[in-house]
Amino acid sequence: MRVVLVGNPNVGKSAVFFRLTGAKVLTSNYPGTTVEFAKGVLIKNSERVDIIDAPGAYSIEPTNKAEEVTVRLLKEAAIVVNVIDATNLERNLYLTLQLIKQQCKLLVVLNMWDETKHKGIDIDIDKLQNLLGVPVVHSCGLSGEGIKDIALKLNQAKVSSLNLEGRDLWEIIGEITSSVQTLHHKHHSFRDVMEEITIHPFTGIPFSVVVLGLCFLVVRFIGESLIHFALDPFFENIYKPFLWRLNELIHWEFLRNILIGGLINENIEFMQSLGVLSTGIYVPIAVVFPYVLSFYFVLGLLEDFGYLPRLSVLMDNVMHKLGLHGVSVIPFILSLGCNVPGVLASRVLESRRERFILATLTAISIPCMAQISMIVGVLGKYGLRYILMVFGTLFLVWFSLGVILNKFIRGESPEILMEIPPYRKINLYVLFRKLWIRISGFIKEAVPLVLLGVFMTNLLFSLGVLKVLGIIVAPVVTFIWGLPEKAILALLVGFLRKDVAVGMLGPLGLSPKQLVVGCTILAIYFPCMGTFSVLLKELGLKDMCKSLAIMLIVAILVGGLLNLIIK
Template sequence: MKILLFGNPNVGKSAVFSRLTGTQVIISNYGGTTVEFTKGSTKLRNGEIREVIDAPGTYSLDVSCKAEEVAVDMLEGLLDKEDIIVNVVDSTHLERNLYLTLQLLEKGIPMVVALNLWDETKHRGISIDVAQLQNILGVPVVPTNALTGEGIDVLLDRISDLENGEISASPTAKYREKKLSADERWSEIGKIIAKVQTICQRRHTLRERLEDASIRPVGGLIMAAITMYLSFNLVVFLGEGLIDFILDPFFEGVVRPLVTQIGLALGSQGLLHDLLIGYLFHGEIDFEMSMGLLTTGIYIPIAMVLPYIFAFYIVLSTLEDVGYLPRLAVLVDNLMHALGMHGYAIIPMVLGFGCTVPAAMATRVLESRREKFICATMLSIGVPCMSQTAMVVGLIGRFGWQYIAIIYGVLFVMWLLVGFVLNTILPGSSMPLVAEIPPYRFPHPAILGKKVWMRVRAFLAEAVPYVLLGVLFINLLFVSGFIDLLGEIFAPFLSGLFGLPPEAIAALLMGFLRKDVAVGMLSPLGLSVQQLVVAAIVLTAYFPCAATFIVLLRELGPIDMLKSTLIMLIVSFGAGGLTNLVLAKMVPAQYIIIGILVLIALVYSSARAVRAMKSRREDLTL
């Protein structure tokens, strides 16, 4: 016997799941956070264990988009007759939620309705007659507040009751095993609502005024600008603060004496010393450049990247829980359509500034293969993850913020160009945006803290092994002389195209595995700031890191991934080469800008000509 959680998007299914099972899952205040099924288990009153499954949200059982198809397929495929559905319902939007409830009742499967977000009904002046609703539907109805855990015990009790046959497991005969039409369902819902729900009008609260402002054109743009500005500054402030006041003192005061001792014990030379401690600069360990497993291998992920990861996820998680991201999606819907996607595609992009792996998974909120392909390609090319950003800020920030601005400006132009060109040349068009805008909610500190911790832990679990593996691998390649060989082979390419020395090949090789270490490896090469800028751009865009590649391969399939990778290589080499030409003052920047505009015009007009030809051919055949 299983327990399946079913309900509309953003009603708190994952919060109920996490309460029932004790499993930590990411929950946010917008639809589409859960894109996969999550399984866990819960203990019933009698001590028996039941499997619990959390499904992506769906508005109805009539499939109208990809995410819903997945949820509905699961219902059909997984459900046995003795299973129990917990229909999680947003009590503040009972009317809309009841549509799915009625459809589920029609299936005749034993069910408990959880009236979630119950505490919010009070603030909104909504009162629901639970006993009456239970009478009408014929299944147990339990008010819950999954964020605080209220009502979850009662929910579990009702599940046990259903299993033991202590209460009727079957919906009112009126709905059971019937197939109502959509109109019949809505009229039925109208009658139910009239009987169980009363709403009293209240004055507009400050929160509602802010909600309204954030979706108005001008107010929305101003709020978006303020939000982005504050977010960026907060991340930098927190990240730098953690590094300057906690991590650097810790590494200098505790780690340095320790690894120095280990180095001395190893005899300050030899293969093992070079692997563990790395190269000494003036007899001292340099955490950024020594490239030993115990020095740079630990320093990069813990002292340089982790503080920024932590800071970024505090800010991102707050924005998520407040419910800001769908509002951003509405504001940028226009722009995103020009790039072949609808506004919701901004959510994977924003996630991508943290880590591309969850961002690649979040591309599932997009309905079509075309949109997913464009989104994944743009994400890989133009959105640097926080591991990389932290390193770029750490290494290049000291030369001045204008260089960071050049890197991000070039990446942004690449991002726009790739989206625009793909949207113009790929057949098909973007899907329309239909998205629920959640109310602003005050983030729950405990839930927020848990989410930040989960994400930081995921970073540690994923990044540290890759970083250590990468450092080991590179050291072995150096020792074996393979890097020198590659450097010689690629020297004309590196210096001709990017103005980089042959040794930069090691960083580019590392970039396949981890971006942070790859950027870090540029530091001992003694590059000029112009060279660093070019290298950082190429490193971001030419290939996603290994972990992302694996996820994208699964999401896009091998053929599309191959196409996407080719685009990444061409675009990044092109952009790196052009940036080098401009920075080395070989070609004035305005020529490049004119060139890009000509390219856009060419692509656009030839795509239009092709479309016109096609439609003419279709007219002829008709």
């Protein structure tokens, strides 16, 4: 049996889905968290029920790629569970009535039931059930309340006998809500005040500056504290002596080189030795992980409270210059964690043109957290100004390339039309569960690739493959970018993992200027493997090739310019 969860964006479908199946899905407080469907299994009386979490949709006539997915899923559903935001029946019932009209076998779930009390809303469920002609249950996805009822009543889902032909759906909704819903007066709460502050530009803009500044400080504080007080002491005092012991035990030099790497001034240098067990372990665990953890913690807070949509509205103007609209702020922010979910999130945009611009700009000029932390790690000792040069350049590339693409790509971009959800209380369990999903994903996917990257680097070094490649691309690398031939290796490894690639610049003995050029072009020139595959999936072969061509051209130009400008 196949059950599909369908509902408006941001009504908590994924939270209900997680409670029903235990599957690892992310939940947030903004429309468009789920852009792809997720599958899970519910075992009911030893019968297997496949449950599918569909992207949010306002209607069964799709207006973007995420909604298209939902409409396709609907066609294959045996039972449709329509999840509704109980605090906003007026808008949510539109989709419900469309589903009734489509003769879907339907069960309606009034989610966020706990919020109705806070908002002074009373809903007569029995009456609603009678009017709709399908079973209605209530639930709270975040706490898990009422989820059992959904599972129990799945079998009672039925096709409504309500006849809607030729009637205005919004009119019927008016009739239904006025007869089942009673509104009470409620007092202004802290969240209402916040809503007022952040929606008006004069208070909202300064507020956003403060919020983003705070986020930056908190990410840095948590990341640095983890490194200084926990990870560095561990690696220096416990792990390094262990590596020395291992170093003494291994007599075969080739293996020693692969595992421990080269000694720098008679010492194992975690950032430079390039051994699988030295640099390969240190980079993902002690340099990248702390910042990935702190970034996703802060991102989770912003997502769950509901701040991101307000940022979208405030940034709408800027995004228009890039041929996008405010909603694209969310994919860009996600990309700072990792480009892969960022590019996927482009599905909430309406036009192909916007998706192309967003994906290209992301892959070129938004470095992921792993890369950011390595750039800081490699350049940090030379001073803040070099770090700023890299990020400043990327920012300029982001903006100017956006303006150029907007000018030269045919067509027009649609305007913003977005629902702004209310602020919601942050549920710590949900917040930390999400953090865990993201962090365990990072460890499972990134660490093996980093190890592989370091291993390959070592191998390529030993096998002399570099010399051949060196002759081919030397003109660009040495002449235009002013880097030594060996830097080609970093460009090769960059396809595997960008963080390792940045790390490899360390042992090459580059000047700060060369490091700035190297770090910047590593961000721009080509996507990493993961991003490459989503670009292909989202853009198609032809558009991806266009996007890649832009990347290479921009990398050559920007690298060359930096090489000329920086002294």
